[in-house]
Amino acid sequence: MAIPEKLESELQYQDDIEDDDSLTSETSSSVADIIDSADDDALPSAGPASEYEDDAEEGESDEKATQDIPSARKWENFHLLGGVNHFLLNNDGTKALVALKQGEEVMIAGSFQVQILKGGIKYNDVHYNASQTALRVWHPSCSSMSPISSSFFAGWKERAFITPEILKTQVAHKDFECILLISNRCSGLLEISKLDSIFSNLWVSRDYLTSHTASSQQSTFAILTGRTMRDTTSVLSLNISSSWTQKLDELSLFHQGNPLDMRLMVLGGKNSGKSTFLRLLLQRFLHVDNDDDELIFYLDIDPGQTEFSGPDCISLNCVGKDLELGNPLGQSPNVPTIERYVGTNTPSAFPSKYLAEITELIDIAANEVHIGSTVLNVPGWVKGFGIQIVNNIISRFKPTHILLLGSVAKNQSLLNELQVDGTFSTPLRENYKAEVDIIDGYHGSPADFSLKARIQPYHLRQFRLLSHFHKLCSASHLIKYDFTPLIKQRPLRVSFGASGPIKAFKLPIPGDKWTDKNIKDMLEGTIVGIYKAAEKFDVNTQGRIPVAGQSTGGVFLHLGFIHSINVQEAYVNIYLPFSRKVSPTDQSAFDFFIERRKTEAPVSELLPHNELLNDHPELEIPFVSSRKPKKYEYVWKVRRNIQRRGHLTK
Known part of the structure; x- marks a missing residue:
């Protein structure tokens, strides 16, 4: 069943119009791909598939799998015209309207939601119709991004979602094939740069002209064009x-x-x-x-x-x-x-x-x-x-x-x-x-990409860890972060021992000669796992800090960040992720234990900025020492007796 080339628009200017589920079968050979729509129908298009680079956490790209960045890409030629095809809907720039004509593409970096108000789009070789439901997209600058291509509404009866708020902009909607409403996916995401400046350009490239009206300091997205970028070659789009x-x-x-x-x-x-x-x-x-x-x-x-x-x-x-x-x-x-x-x-x-x-x-x-x-x-x-x-x-x-x-x-x-x-x-x-x-493997980007050289796999793992602890809520419409250093916040105090909810600490190295001081030094300022014990377990109580055996098992709840341990009064000060906060003190009927493995605590969390100490000179951070270590102190030198080729007997 073919779709006519031109569809008569039946625009309905109302807020709560139902989604249209009509589909077309006039697609490429991949039409048989069964895929669930986010809210309305989506079809694969016949165009080239553009996708994201594998997050650069797995090493450098193979030279055989790389391609040269084209000299001019369609989205680079897209021209943002305020009052014509681009409208800011609020003063902080966190909500914008973008209108596309047939054949145009727009590239958006950062974290954003896109609602299709009229027509359709093609994204990653998948077609989306106009809908009340927004698509949620993440385009970090260190990964390849896919442009959003203008497309038609794939259905017999076109429907649009032009609200009175959109009409106030006086956008000439009949002149455009596709109209998009772009808004923030997150709140507070960019504040992570206050913890570590390496993340200042993670979501919006440093080549983006921040003075341009297409974005703002509060906006977590940026519309990239040849005129809003100093150097478009820094944008990965393959x-x-x-x-x-x-x-x-x-x-x-x-x-x-x-x-x-x-x-x-x-x-x-x-x-x-x-x-x-x-x-x-x-x-x-x-x-x-x-x-x-x-x-x-x-x-x-x-x-x-x-x-x-x-x-x-x-x-x-x-x-x-x-x-x-x-x-x-x-x-x-x-x-x-x-x-x-x-x-x-x-x-x-x-x-x-x-x-x-x-x-x-x-x-x-x-x-x-x-x-x-x-x-x-x-x-x-x-x-x-x-x-x-x-x-x-x-x-x-x-x-x-x-x-x-x-x-x-x-x-x-x-x-x-x-x-x-x-x-x-x-x-x-x-x-x-x-x-x-x-x-064949992924056709990545040139290995000399500058931002990729700055954002290393270690940094991305640190980003995941920092955002995990600083995420306030994770709702479908908005994810909120608060990147205030944890050291400035009050930790949760939890008792340990026979009378406390935390019955023991499970250490990465087994042994029966651990002292309280050794355990305290090992655990303070570290990331740990918090478990609910599956059954009663044996505890080594040679010192004041109880130690669980290596065979102790339980149900993993979430991570924790130990601030300090008071051995004499038997309690631990610990930070829990805001979005996954299941406190042991709230479930006193169960036994809990804390396990330390090898997860590295972010340095920016341990000691965020020098200003913190300048403002509070009396503050004592338990896991930071100002004492200069002796030569070779804490340094272990191990020589392995390796049998070299000259040692072989003939």
Whole structure:
């Protein structure tokens, strides 16, 4: 059923008009991709797929996978004209109207919501109609961004959502194919630069002309054009390869034809684009041609680059139509169904513990008997013991599809070590073999990109950790942050010991010779995991601070940041994340314990600014010492007796 080239507009100027669910079938060959719409219908377009760079947390891009930035991109030629195609709807610039004519594109950096008031848009090769529901998009400057392309309303009867507030701007809406309402996704997000200046250009590029009326100090987004940027080459905007588009089409077709039990596992080395590919796939699964409230199971088991889990955690998640688009850097309001604390950004630090945790998550997902699709993102650790972990995941996850990203030459050795020769059976599918395929890795950006050189993987992990503790609330319409240093706030005082809710502390290194001073020095100023004990456990009470055994287990609640420990009075001062605050003092009927692993506390949180000490010279920070250490104090030098080539006996 084809759609006429021109549709007669039936504009309805009212606030509470219902969403239109009409669709068109005149699309590209990827029309069969079944994907849930966020609120209205979304269709894949025939244009090139543009997507985000894999968050640069996995190393440098392969030179073979890079492409040159084109000399001129369509969005660079878009001209913002105040009072014509661009209107600020409030004084602080946090709400703006942008109108696009046919064939125009606009690039928006930062964190924002976009509501389509008239017509439609194409974003990441997916078509969206005008709707009352806004799309939520994250475009950090260190990742590739996708432009928003103007498009028509895909339906027999066009509907628009031009409210009286929009009409007051006197925008000539009949002259434009598409009208967008852009607003902040977050409040207080940019204040993180007060903790660490490295984040000052994370969401809005330093090449953006801040004096331009397209943004303000309160706005978390910026409209990028050739006239609002000093240097547009600093903006990452690249197309993914045709092989990715083809594979996305194939997987979407399988998803449509097999709605009961599809299991996809994505493998690849560092910076191969695993997270990027899954973001694209989730968008298609959830935002195209499906009116059902379908949920996708997402096993997020890469603790160093989490999508939905907390910092240094892994989790099982149910992802629905309210998917956050772009690269949210772990800021999605989605609450994990099950979450486990790994305690490090690399699984190799605690390999046995990591293996036990992911085995438990996969078994829980299997017991749920999820009727639908499940995707699994595996870390880039595919060497040595990492291969054994991958094979264990394969045997338990029982994938229908295994996708290897990267060159055939690089993945051939990996493919030879994978144990996928047998057949699998699940409650919803019997005797099937996993379909294994290799496609090229992500076509990234030039390795000399300046902002990428400044924003390192370590910084992005620090951003996730800081935002985790400073997020006030995570609502669907607005996420609020308060980046006031924790050291300026009052911590929660919780008693420990036999009479307190915290029964013991679990240390990373077992031993029976720990002194109270050693434990106090080890824990103050560190990030810890807070657990609710599953059962009674043995406690070592040689000193005043109780120590739990290594076999102690429980349910992970959330992270905590220990300010100080008072050994004599047996209490700990601790900060809890605002958005996940489950205080042990509120659940006195349960026993809790605190576990220390290897999560690093942000330096900017430990000692935010020198001004803090200048304003409060009497303030004593327990985890900061002004004493100059002696030479080689706290420095361990270990010599390993390595048998060198000259030592070999002949």
